[in-house]
Amino acid sequence: MRKDIRQLNAIINRITILSLLAALFSIINATAVKAQIPANLHDNQSNRRGVQTSPAGGATGGNGQNTARKLSLTFEEARLFKLLNQERAKAGLPLLKIDPVLTELARAKSRDMVGHNYFGHISERFGSIYDQLETENVAYLHAAENLAGGRELDRVHRRLIASPSHRGNILNPKFKRVGIGIVNGGPYGKMITQIFID
Secondary structure (H helix, E strand, O other): OHHHHHHHHHHHHHHHHHHHHHHHHHHHOOOOOEOOOOOOOEOOOOOEOOEEEEEEEOOOOOOOOOOOOOOOOOHHHHHHHHHHHHHHHHOOOOOOEEOHHHHHHHHHHHHHHHHOOEOOOOEOOOEOHHHHHHHOOOOOOOEEEEEEEOOOHHHHHHHHHHOHHHHHHHOOOOOOEEEEEEEEOOOOOEEEEEEEEO
16 A cells, blocks of 8 residues: 555656646747737737747658649738848858748638737647648658737848847758748737748
8 A cells, every 4th residue: 555655656746847847848948038918819828029939849740742832922921031031141041942831831820820819839729830730741850930920021020030039940051941921910910920941
């Protein structure tokens, strides 16, 4: 009986330690600056001044069996794509290529944030960006997601570049492809998602 109780206590201690480590890890990985949360906005992570990032992941997702898709960027998406590549050119990095699948995923994420009144990397509907990539069978070794909100794209871009973690995603030499989704709505006027993969 005492042995069973000791084993049970050991299991409970391990679970407690793992929970504390997970909480500590999520705090350490909070990479953007905190800001005021609009009263009507549910924040499923921690709200940021209209800007969020997820760190470059190292998981491999999908089998790479994407079907060919046509792509037509909106004027705003094309503008933001141009700004991203201008930053990479200044840094002497290869230019990103726009990816139709990533763009569809980015648009879906921005629509989801507007439609479900939240701002964060984890969607109740889609999960994380890594879940989205796996669902679409996108092969990758490294992936990252920048989230932003704001009415004026040049200002949003300047905020992204001013944030070390967002700038790190934009200027990561491992990343070769990007998807950009901009949807009107939400407390910032526009919700913007950038998805990067190698």
